[in-house]
Amino acid sequence: MEHLTLYGRQGWGSVLAETQLVWYGMPYELRSVGDLFADEEAQRELEKINPAVQVPTLVLPDGGVMTESGAITLWLAEEAESSELVPEPGAAERTQFLRWLFFVTSNIYPVYTYADDPSRFVPQESAQPAFAERMGDRAKKLYGVLNDEAAAPWFLGDRFSALDIYICAMTHWRPGRPWFEENTPNLVAIAAAAKALPKLAEVWARNYPDD
Numbered sequence: 484m485e486h487l488t489l490y491g492r493q494g495w496g497s498v499l500a501e502t503q504l505v506w507y508g509m510p511y512e513l514r515s516v517g518d519l520f521a522d523e524e525a526q527r528e529l530e531k532i533n534p535a536v537q538v539p540t541l542v543l544p545d546g547g548v549m550t551e552s553g554a555i556t557l558w559l560a561e562e563a564e565s566s567e568l569v570p571e572p573g574a575a576e577r578t579q580f581l582r583w584l585f586f587v588t589s590n591i592y593p594v595y596t597y598a599d600d601p602s603r604f605v606p607q608e609s610a611q612p613a614f615a616e617r618m619g620d621r622a623k624k625l626y627g628v629l630n631d632e633a634a635a636p637w638f639l640g641d642r643f644s645a646l647d648i649y650i651c652a653m654t655h656w657r658p659g660r661p662w663f664e665e666n667t668p669n670l671v672a673i674a675a676a677a678k679a680l681p682k683l684a685e686v687w688a689r690n691y692p693d694d
């Protein structure tokens with residue numbers, strides 16, 4: 484396939500797409516975007532491609548645009564004609580894979596959108612910290628649910644999948660490693676195992692150089 488262009492930022496959600504591109508050995512060009520919460524120029528540039536102004540944003544060889552990490556996950560598996568990260572239709576793990584992929588992308592991920600910059604949603608400055616805290620509580624609850632559902636050594640049991648990549652990436656985010664270690668040991672174990680995969684070592688190190 485012709486090359487893909489991934490707009491991303493070190494350690495941000497673009498790592499979800501980048502790891503999968505690396506896994507499948509798909510050629511891609513990485514375009515680093517500035518801090519989308521602070522850099523208006525970076526916002527304006529990305530907005531031309533993805534009006535939601537978020538990463539990952541993937542531009543396809545035909546100029547089409549793919550956003551939404553969950554959709555990108557399903558699309559990449561199809562494009563790669565691989566079931567290594569996405570259980571194929573009919574596979575025993577498919578149902579739970581889809582359930583938890585959507586749980587992560589449509590339940591947990593938006594909590595970050597709301598808490599990253601509460602001023603976008605709560606005009607009154609004095610109310611913003613409490614709002615962010617409530618969002619943090621929501622994330623903790625949902626990560627607890629995910630932890631209780633997690634099998635071993637991978638989320639789906641014996642079968643590695645893109646869910647393990649999400650868990651590895653997201654346990655680098657809020658509420659922070661100590662909280663995950665104390666409260667979600669199953670997720671932390673999965674994250675460590677995903678981190679140790681030689682195929683992904685470089686891309687993890689690029690995104691999380693301080694680990």
Ligand SMILES: N[C@@H](CCC(=O)N[C@@H](CS)C(=O)NCC(=O)O)C(=O)O
Nearest residue numbers: 495496519537538539551552553588
């Ligand atoms: N639904 C999107 C969420 C992507 C997302 O929230 N990305 C964050 C980085 S982790 C972002 O770009 N935030 C910038 C902003 O919201 O301004 C997905 O699953 O890809």
